[in-house]
Amino acid sequence: MEARVQTKTxxxxxxxxxxxxxxxxxxxxxxxxxxxxxxLDRHVSAEELQAAVADRLPNVSAPTVYATLELFEELGTLRRVPRPGADLWDPRVDDHHHLVCRSCGAVEDVEAGVDASAAFRAARRHRFSPDRAQLTISGLCRNCRRS
Structure with missing residues (x-):
């Protein structure tokens, strides 16, 4: 994963x-x-995020965390990664895609080298105006394939 240095401000x-x-x-x-x-700078579940802030926000409820994550997604500052069991949340909003293991639920980022132009053309045929595409590929990760 690329190094991203950002100040709190x-x-x-x-x-x-x-x-x-x-x-x-x-x-x-x-x-x-x-x-x-x-x-955290990784894909996290709502529960993991709640645990990460528990010492600073001891009374934050799970519904508040979920609502905040959904708001951040609407704002475009966060991406949802659908996966079996529970979605993960990705702080990386640049163009990239995800590999999701259907066995263990592991998620891996892949760079957006995939040409989404065919999907964009199909969207336009349906009178839809696309602005970005997110591809999630499910299958078995390296570890689960070996098992």
């Missing part, structure tokens, strides 16, 4: 701008959850 500024542009409130909980996502 820069991380906060990005979220604050996105929240304000959508008329959403900037709250300490939202800022802290966003910082934790950036610090």
């Amino acid at each position: 820069h991380i906060d500024d990005q979220l604050i701008s996105a929240l304000r542009a959508r008329g959403q409130r900037v709250t300490p909980q939202r800022l802290l959850l966003n910082r934790a996502l950036r610090e």
